[in-house]
Amino acid sequence: MRLKAILTPIVAVLVFLSLWEALVWIMGWPNYKMASPSDLVPAYIRYWNLFLVMGWQTLWRTVAGLLLAIVVGTALGMVMGFSRTMRDALYPLLVGFNAIPKATVVPIIALMFVGYHDVNTVLIAFMISFFPIAVSISIGLSTLEPEYRDILRSLGASQSTIFWKIALPKTLPEFFGALKVAVTLAFIGTNLMEIVSPHGRGLGALFDSGKTNADYPLMFAVLIALAFLGIVLYYVVVALEKVFAGWAERTPT
Amino acid sequence: MTNLIEIRDVRHSYQTQSGPLPVLDGLNVTVPTGGFCAVVGPSGCGKSTLTRLIAGLMKPDQGEVWLHGERVTGPRNTVGMAFQNPVLLEWRTILQNVVLPLEIVPTKLSRKQQEDRARYLLALVGLSGFEDKRPSELSGGMRQRASLCRALVHQPEVLILDEPFGALDAFTREDLWQTMHRVKEKEPFTGVLITHDLRESIFLADQVIVLSGRPARTQFVLDVPDTGPRDLDHLYTAQAAEMLHVLRHQIEIAQGRAAA
Ligand SMILES: Nc1ncnc2c1ncn2[C@@H]1O[C@H](COP(=O)(O)OP(=O)(O)OP(=O)(O)O)[C@@H](O)[C@H]1O
Ligand SMILES: [Mg+2]
Numbered sequence: 001m002r003l004k005a006i007l008t009p010i011v012a013v014l015v016f017l018s019l020w021e022a023l024v025w026i027m028g029w030p031n032y033k034m035a036s037p038s039d040l041v042p043a044y045i046r047y048w049n050l051f052l053v054m055g056w057q058t059l060w061r062t063v064a065g066l067l068l069a070i071v072v073g074t075a076l077g078m079v080m081g082f083s084r085t086m087r088d089a090l091y092p093l094l095v096g097f098n099a100i101p102k103a104t105v106v107p108i109i110a111l112m113f114v115g116y117h118d119v120n121t122v123l124i125a126f127m128i129s130f131f132p133i134a135v136s137i138s139i140g141l142s143t144l145e146p147e148y149r150d151i152l153r154s155l156g157a158s159q160s161t162i163f164w165k166i167a168l169p170k171t172l173p174e175f176f177g178a179l180k181v182a183v184t185l186a187f188i189g190t191n192l193m194e195i196v197s198p199h200g201r202g203l204g205a206l207f208d209s210g211k212t213n214a215d216y217p218l219m220f221a222v223l224i225a226l227a228f229l230g231i232v233l234y235y236v237v238v239a240l241e242k243v244f245a246g247w248a249e250r251t252p253t
Numbered sequence: 254m255t256n257l258i259e260i261r262d263v264r265h266s267y268q269t270q271s272g273p274l275p276v277l278d279g280l281n282v283t284v285p286t287g288g289f290c291a292v293v294g295p296s297g298c299g300k301s302t303l304t305r306l307i308a309g310l311m312k313p314d315q316g317e318v319w320l321h322g323e324r325v326t327g328p329r330n331t332v333g334m335a336f337q338n339p340v341l342l343e344w345r346t347i348l349q350n351v352v353l354p355l356e357i358v359p360t361k362l363s364r365k366q367q368e369d370r371a372r373y374l375l376a377l378v379g380l381s382g383f384e385d386k387r388p389s390e391l392s393g394g395m396r397q398r399a400s401l402c403r404a405l406v407h408q409p410e411v412l413i414l415d416e417p418f419g420a421l422d423a424f425t426r427e428d429l430w431q432t433m434h435r436v437k438e439k440e441p442f443t444g445v446l447i448t449h450d451l452r453e454s455i456f457l458a459d460q461v462i463v464l465s466g467r468p469a470r471t472q473f474v475l476d477v478p479d480t481g482p483r484d485l486d487h488l489y490t491a492q493a494a495e496m497l498h499v500l501r502h503q504i505e506i507a508q509g510r511a512a513a
Binding site: 150 | 308309327328332334340344353356357403
């Protein structure tokens with residue numbers, strides 16, 4: 001059973017890669033139009049150390065942005081979840097901020113912190129990903145049935161006890177739902193910045209250099225590497241969710 | 254006999270968008286120590302508000318609430334509450350749910366003793382063997398039993414029940430009524446039970462208070478004669494029928510459908 005759960009996705013990936021290879025081969029596309037998986041192998045072999053260094057750059061900055069988003073998003077969510085006034089005040093601002101396409105913010109931030117590549121990358125990853133976290137926490141807290149509060153409050157429990165014992169654990173499933181979205185968004189943010197910044201680093205920059213040098217297999221190789229990192233991050237969140245909010249999972253009957 | 258709960262001429266309004274909404278207006282309730290008082294009244298008349306006042310979760314605009322000779326000014330941990338919604342914490346096992354109040358209320362019990370007490374209560378309500386289950390694995394009636402154990406685990410003086418059996422089917426409900434009697438025998442408390450079920454009120458309580466429609470005041474008090482240990486057959490006696498008839502009529506008056 002366990003083996004099957006691991007093998008199924010691997011087989012699916014292999015099938016996908018063969019179909020891709022076959023498609024390129026049948027259509028006779030040159031590799032500046034569409035590289036095939038077999039073109040990627042030489043690209044990985046040639047640049048493997050770049051992939052490791054740049055991949056690490058992208059990974060840590062995404063995670064740093066995400067951690068910042070978790071801290072700030074949770075704080076904002078708590079403020080909005082506990083106070084109606086703050087919710088009324090902050091919600092329109094946040095929605096407006098979120099509605100701005102981040103592609104337009106990237107060059108602004110890039111200029112604002114020109115020369116501080118790490119700062120502007122982490123910042124954009126944060127800006128793009130804190131919104132779903134803030135919203136999920138605030139909704140989780142504000143929709144907490146009053147009886148849950150009353151059970152502890154009638155015993156004289158403090159607000160912070162109620163938060164730690166009930167409100168926080170109860171919002172964890174929603175929080176992890178939002179975190180899965182945020183991971184993907186943060187990743188997009190990091191890459192946008194890496195591509196746009198002059199003298200950028202990270203996988204985005206590697207992609208950009210592939211573009212300038214017309215090294216198409218390299219560009220595709222970066223895409224696959226990004227997909228791989230994205231999958232890894234996503235499943236890290238899924239694993240954390242299992243540990244901390246596994247109780248919310250209903251076994252289908 | 255001393256009165257454990259005394260509510261004297263309480264008035265209370267909620268602030269709403271369309272101005273103040275008077276909910277309680279001249280409410281008087283006294284429950285002696287060890288007594289069990291049922292409160293019935295039209296929907297929305299202010300019964301849950303009354304429970305929140307007794308629990309100290311709110312302060313009345315006017316009038317006084319006394320528990321055990323002390324004026325209630327805020328929550329106190331000698332109160333246990335259970336609601337129509339059992340509000341068990343899904344991330345805890347049943348045992349951990351029942352132990353919860355002991356994590357808040359100062360107690361001399363060790364963790365082991367706390368769990369033993371929870372186990373004892375769960376056994377009392379017929380939930381032995383379910384200690385390590387999650388709430389989602391239990392039926393509605395079983396969850397309500399667990400919720401009852403949680404309300405009792407810290408040995409409260411006052412047990413406040415706000416329509417705890419309202420969402421259960423008739424047979425499960427009657428089962429729980431009998432459980433309540435068993436529990437009260439072993440774990441004495443002074444009870445306030447909000448209910449919509451007149452049969453429930455005379456089966457469980459020794460005093461039934463009928464509230465008028467909103468704003469609620471004490472409209473009628475029925476003393477249920479002490480007939481010793483009760484079983485469900487008591488509900489089918491002429492005496493019970495007479496009491497139900499009187500209460501039914503009072504409810505109709507409260508709803509404004511019959512003249513006083
Ligand atoms: N926090 C609140 N703010 C404003 N109005 C409220 C609030 N809580 C209750 N009310 C109103 O006060 C009235 C009494 O409410 P309460 O919950 O005490 O009634 P109830 O007798 O318990 O009703 P039910 O039988 O449906 O449980 C209702 O009309 C309700 O709409
Ligand atoms: Mg109510």
